[in-house]
Amino acid sequence: MPVPTHRSGAVGATATADAALWLGTLAQQFPELLTELLPGRTSPSGDRQHRTPARLAAESARVRAERQDALLTRQRHGLTAPGYSAAPLRLPISDAIRDITDGVIELEEAVYDKLGLGRPRRAPVPERLGRLVRLLHRVAAHPVLAAHVRDETRRMARRCSHALGDTEPMVRVSGRCGWCDSVSLRAFPSRGAVLCVNPGCRCDAPECDCRTDPAYRHLWERAAWARLAEHGGGDLREITEAVADRPDGAAR
Known part of the structure; x- marks a missing residue:
């Protein structure tokens, strides 16, 4: 279609x-x-x-x-x-x-x-x-x-x-994914975004390819962080600071 x-x-x-x-x-x-x-x-x-x-x-x-x-x-x-x-x-x-x-x-x-x-x-x-x-x-x-x-x-x-x-750096952040309800949210400073790293997570957003591409993960850009934190029990300030961070290693 x-x-x-x-x-x-x-x-x-x-x-x-x-x-x-x-x-x-x-x-x-x-x-x-x-x-x-x-x-x-x-x-x-x-x-x-x-x-x-x-x-x-x-x-x-x-x-x-x-x-x-x-x-x-x-x-x-x-x-x-x-x-x-x-x-x-x-x-x-x-x-x-x-x-x-x-x-x-x-x-x-x-x-x-x-x-x-x-x-x-x-x-x-x-x-x-x-x-x-x-x-x-x-x-x-x-x-x-x-x-x-x-x-x-x-x-x-x-x-x-x-x-x-x-290795692309990522930082664990609190809260649950709004789609799969798992504690799998990670901040990626190099992308300036938050992603759900749960391989089984799928959303119903028509513009997101996580439903059809196994390598793709649902992504929240800055405009969506407040809603993500509110609905997932996270902390907007923590997310903002995590994305602004530039860790030298991998996930922490």
């Missing part, structure tokens, strides 16, 4: 608002992936003192195969002149760069095609991300496209964060 027009706008606006957050994360973290390719760089999660002898031996055995892969990937992104390089590269980093680069190109081409803009000109990933951000207001008018942009940018941002060894 087609989505009514007044709901289509809400669905598209919600999806593109989420996409804007994921695009911002990608724009910030993708250059960090490229930096990981530079000689002498190691991943934050790759501290040698925490590696077992077996893991160190396995990594050493892969170095020769990774050197050629490192050279090709760095040349592709203009990080080295043509020639021999002995700097090894961890495969998860190069794989993530390829996946995200291809994903951004394909996503931008899909957006341009749907909006009738022809074919986007070639450009580095950060520039393509900026162009996508500037088109989000037009993407919002197409709910299916908006959902696709949100899903793809979310996937790529998480892939990027995982490759860098980052």
Whole structure:
């Protein structure tokens, strides 16, 4: 059944608002992936003192195969002149760069095609991300496209964060979810929002995809926090402070 027009706008606006957050994360973290390719760089999660002898031996055995892969990937992104390089590269980093680069190109081409803009000109990933951000207001008018942009940018941002060894911070807040009545509310400072992390939670809001997408969680933005706290027995001040917080680790 087609989505009514007044709901289509809400669905598209919600999806593109989420996409804007994921695009911002990608724009910030993708250059960090490229930096990981530079000689002498190691991943934050790759501290040698925490590696077992077996893991160190396995990594050493892969170095020769990774050197050629490192050279090709760095040349592709203009990080080295043509020639021999002995700097090894961890495969998860190069794989993530390829996946995200291809994903951004394909996503931008899909957006341009749907909006009738022809074919986007070639450009580095950060520039393509900026162009996508500037088109989000037009993407919002197409709910299916908006959902696709949100899903793809979310996937790529998480892939990027995982490759860098980052974990998205979240903070437990008091109160119960207004939909599933569980004590599963978490504040996500990086998103500026509160989510229910109960995998079984489903709402009946037409603009929310938690009913159809297992990876999606119901989200409350700032305008809905007061009502969430009132109906769930939570504390609005606690929610506000939790979202404003910037913890260094994971959930606490």
